[in-house]
Amino acid sequence: MKDSSNLASAFRRNIQTYAIIIALIAIWVFFAFLTDGNYLKPQNFSNIFRQMTVTGLMAIGMVIVIVTGNIDLSVGKLAGFVSIVVAYFQAEIWTDVLPDQAILAATLSVFIGLSVGVLWGILQGWIISFLSVPSFIVTLGSMFILNGAILLVTQGKTIPANQPGLSYIAQGYLSPIMGWILAALVVAYLYIHMYRSRASKKKHGFELSSMAQDVGLTTFFALLVVGYVYIVNQYNGVQVPVLILAVASVVLSYMSTNTRFGRYAYAIGGNREAARLSGINIRSNIFLVFVLMGFLCGVAGVVLASYVGYGTIAAGQGYELDVIAAAILGGTSTLGGVGTIWGALIGALIMSSLSNGLQLMNVAPSWQYLLKGVVLVLAVYADVTFKKRS
Amino acid sequence: MNDDIILDIQNVTKRFPGVTALKNVSIQVKRGEIHGLCGENGAGKSTLMKILSGVYPYGTYEGTVIYNGEELKLEGSSIHQAAELGIATVYQELTLVPLMTVGENVYLGKEPIHRKSIDWNFVYANTKEILSRYRLDVDPRATVKDLGVGKMQMVEIAKALSEDAKVLILDEPTSALTEAEIDKLMEILEILKSHEVTCIYITHKLAEFFRTTDTVTVLRDGETVVTKPTNELTEELLVSYMVGREMTERFPTGDRKPGEVIFEVQGLRATDPNNSSREVLKGVSFDLRKGEILGIAGLMGAGRTELVTTIFGEYGKITDGSIVLEGEELKIKNSRDAIEYGISLVPEDRKGQGLVLIQSILNNVSLPNLNQFAHFGRLDKDAELRASMQQASDLAIKAPNLQVLVSALSGGNQQKVVIAKWLMSDPKILIMDDPTRGVDVGAKYEIYKLMNKLAEQGVSIIMISSELEEVLGMSDRVMVMHEGRSNGTLTIADATQEKIMALATGIG
Structure with a gap:
């Protein structure tokens, strides 16, 4: 009796999370139906996840930016700029300096790409936090500047970036055996984590949720992991870029709840004045948030270069819209103070599921944009209505 | 004779969850007079004014209000309803839009429409007419942010006065004004009086009652204490009416033995962070002993909150004076520094x-x-x-x-x-700014007990409170502020409500 009421209240609290998962499943079923099941076949399933990685990498950073009450409009262009810088070094520099050193060249490219992202983040963060220029303005200006920079570097031409070392980043797959080993490790960790968390609760004399409930929940997540690996192994195996996104998400999620940096970010967004009077250094915290965002744009840019295999003037065009939409779909409040990394991931997955499905059905890009816009507004409207009721 | 009463408040009671703000209040206001309303913070003055202006509509209170011979039944749907009936209110905080012109502000929310568009000529012509009728020296086309506080107050009055205002309520209109601006306001009140406008005048500055009002009503704890012609009153008499009540057992007894002085503020002066020409602290000195509770009393606007937030490093720009903790002079730039030194602030x-x-x-x-x-x-x-x-x-x-x-x-x-x-x-020093505001009686008692316990453990507490009883019930000593200055410190044995009020109003 008590358990069922607990479940009911937990359900009410997380209705937003469930609503978006239900939306995701609805989208999958819808497209699967329209494409005679092709949509959910291993190859396409694997592609949907691969397609979400660039957006996803930036969306998890955008959550933190929006949580602090800021916005970053420059993410798409920054990732685009990083991708053409990486392509430029791959095609123009390393071929002369480091011929036949694919791995070393790729490593250096990655390092340069990440550095460009971080440096841009430092610059933006410094102007926003220490010179007190609103982030909306700074990042809007930054968008124009990066657009110009992209044209300068490419000279309007397309730069190839399809060398094997670099290509592995976004186009590589783990062997099925590696995939299963990874899945086993994750599942083992899930159960160990459950055990530890129960032990800790017990130590503090907290009411424990029933063993069956905890085991059930952990098993559910374990099955998700196993099921995912099973499906993608039927195509090429676990996708390297998805692995990168997963690792980044775990790190960011940990940062957001288990470090001062993360906790301060939520406090600043929740009540800036209370945070200030609690002795939090608001400026340096927001500065760091933008440096982190820059770093993630760097990662996204490297993956982007590897994914498309060349750098073009259109690189990253319009990605900021997908990124912000993913964060908002995932339950991030535009008022600040609220938002989760996992929510943003599901938001990014919804965006890529929509794009992929529409492409599969040969829907014209004009209608793709139109539908994405409608979905975003509908999702937020549903969220607002749910909140009013509860 | 009864014709002379424009506003007859009869047995009005207003209850909030857990608190009765007004208990059987009855006041009669004569047509054309300036009627002063006097009382401590929380005595019920603002609640009463909100009933008259319709913020608390008819039916949310008990009792009747007869206005101009008829029962007042405000719906509360629009704040303009009271104004249309002729009851205008000027609130304590300015309610103007700084980037709009005087005319736009005066007609905000009641813009005259002529052929589906706002009739700006009408707006400016009529604003000019209202301003000149009451001899308010303001240009209708000036932008509000360019005006001084005194002129903003005039615009506020012009905005409140519709064509046929009969009653004007002024809630602490002088709290932000300079002496010269106050003189000007007094002149305006006389002009309004000559136009047969009745004024209800609320202020914390007792001297002002004797400059302008014909009658004064004193409220205390939501009840009317007395209504008298001003010429039968003195400031001392007013103070005794304001505070004249028995202390009850609302405060836990503590067993404290304050130690040596650990914290000292000397001649502290500071300016408004947004306006360096406005001095908010004009010389504050006090000391604090280990394990002591020091109460800081004073009227609204005396600079108490400004003092503690300045010490905490988050408000005023210090221009002079020193802050010393355990023999070390502190340079506190922000709350991080303060926390580092062991100073905590429970904010207002x-x-x-x-x-x-x-x-x-x-x-x-x-x-x-x-x-x-x-x-x-x-x-x-x-x-x-x-x-x-x-x-x-x-x-x-x-x-x-x-x-x-x-x-x-x-x-x-x-x-x-x-x-x-x-x-x-x-913390070594815990600053509490109005720690029991909006807290029910039971929880108040627990907070008091907690304060006693902390002090016994050696924490030094600075407590700001607007309730005199609380100050007297909890403090070891009381520092009283008046207009940005420390106006004296009383030991608890010496302190009485009358003495504190005298220091707080600047007559002591």
């Missing part, structure tokens, strides 16, 4: 400054103390939880668990969360 505005309402009790309590739990950037959540639970049980915070959002707690429990968050940092 609990929801706006003290808490992150959308977060849990746990997150709020540990927010300023996360450094204690961080090891190489990682938070030791077990330790954080342990320490927070300890605080929550010490302070008897009533909640099922620490994951409850603070927005779901009662005022008293919210305040305990704010106190808990500051106690975890083990």
Whole structure:
């Protein structure tokens, strides 16, 4: 009796999370139906996840930016700029300096790409936090500047970036055996984590949720992991870029709840004045948030270069819209103070599921944009209505 | 004779959850007079004015209000209804839009429409007419932000006065004005009187009653104490009416033995951070002993909150004076420095400054103390939880668990969360700005007990309070502020409500 009421209240609290998962499943079923099941076949399933990685990498950073009450409009262009810088070094520099050193060249490219992202983040963060220029303005200006920079570097031409070392980043797959080993490790960790968390609760004399409930929940997540690996192994195996996104998400999620940096970010967004009077250094915290965002744009840019295999003037065009939409779909409040990394991931997955499905059905890009816009507004409207009721 | 009464308030009672703000208040206001309304903070003056202006509409209070021979039945749907009937209110805080012109402000929300478009000629012509009728020297096309505070006040009055205003309520109109501007306001009141406009005048500055009013009513704890012609009153008499009540057993007795002086403020002067020409602290000196509770009394606008937030490094720009803790002169640039030195502040505005309402009790309590739990950037959540639970049980915070959002707690429990968050940092000095505001009686008592316990443990407490009883009930000494200055410190044995009021109003 008590358990069922607990479940009911937990359900009410997380209705937003469930609503978006239900939306995701609805989208999958819808497209699967329209494409005679092709949509959910291993190859396409694997592609949907691969397609979400660039957006996803930036969306998890955008959550933190929006949580602090800021916005970053420059993410798409920054990732685009990083991708053409990486392509430029791959095609123009390393071929002369480091011929036949694919791995070393790729490593250096990655390092340069990440550095460009971080440096841009430092610059933006410094102007926003220490010179007190609103982030909306700074990042809007930054968008124009990066657009110009992209044209300068490419000279309007397309730069190839399809060398094997670099290509592995976004186009590589783990062997099925590696995939299963990874899945086993994750599942083992899930159960160990459950055990530890129960032990800790017990130590503090907290009411424990029933063993069956905890085991059930952990098993559910374990099955998700196993099921995912099973499906993608039927195509090429676990996708390297998805692995990168997963690792980044775990790190960011940990940062957001288990470090001062993360906790301060939520406090600043929740009540800036209370945070200030609690002795939090608001400026340096927001500065760091933008440096982190820059770093993630760097990662996204490297993956982007590897994914498309060349750098073009259109690189990253319009990605900021997908990124912000993913964060908002995932339950991030535009008022600040609220938002989760996992929510943003599901938001990014919804965006890529929509794009992929529409492409599969040969829907014209004009209608793709139109539908994405409608979905975003509908999702937020549903969220607002749910909140009013509860 | 009865024709002379324009406003007859009969046995009005107004209840809020847990508090009765007005109890059987009856006041008769004569046509054409300036009627002063006097009382401590929380005596019920503002509540009464909100009934007259329709903020609390007809039916939400008991009793009747007869206005101009008819019962006043305001619906509360529009704040313009009272104004249309001829009752205009000028609120304490300015309600003008700084970037709009005087005319736009005067007609804000009641713009005249001519052929589906706003008739700006009408707006400016009529604004000019109203301004000149009451001899208010303001240009209707001037932008409000370019005007001084005194002229803004005039615009505020012009905005409140519709064509046929019969009653004008002024709620502390002089709190932000200079002497010259006050003189000008007094002239305007005389002009209004000559136009047969009745004024209800609320102020904390007792001297003003004797400059302008014909009659004064004193409110205390939501009840009318007396209504008398001004010429039968003196300031001393007013003070005794304002505070004349018995102390009750509302305060726990403590067993404190304050030690040596550990904290000293000398000749502190500071300016408004947004306006360096406005001096908010004009010489404040006091000292604080170990394990002592020092009360800071004073009227609204005396600079008490400005004083403590300046000490905490988050408000005024210090221009002179020193702050010394345990023999070391402190240079506090921001709250981080203050916390580092062992000074904590429970701020005045609990929801706006003290808490992150959308977060849990746990997150709020540990927010300023996360450094204690961080090891190489990682938070030791077990330790954080342990320490927070300890605080929550010490302070008897009533909640099922620490994951409850603070927005779901009662005022008293919210305040305990704010106190808990500051106690975890083990402060030497705990500053509490109006710690029991909006807290019910039971929770107040618990907060008082907690303060006693802390003082006994050697924490020095500075408590700002607007309630004289609280100041007298809790403090070891009382420092009284008046217009940005420390106007004297009384030991508790010496302190009486009359003495504090005298110092606070500047007559002592």
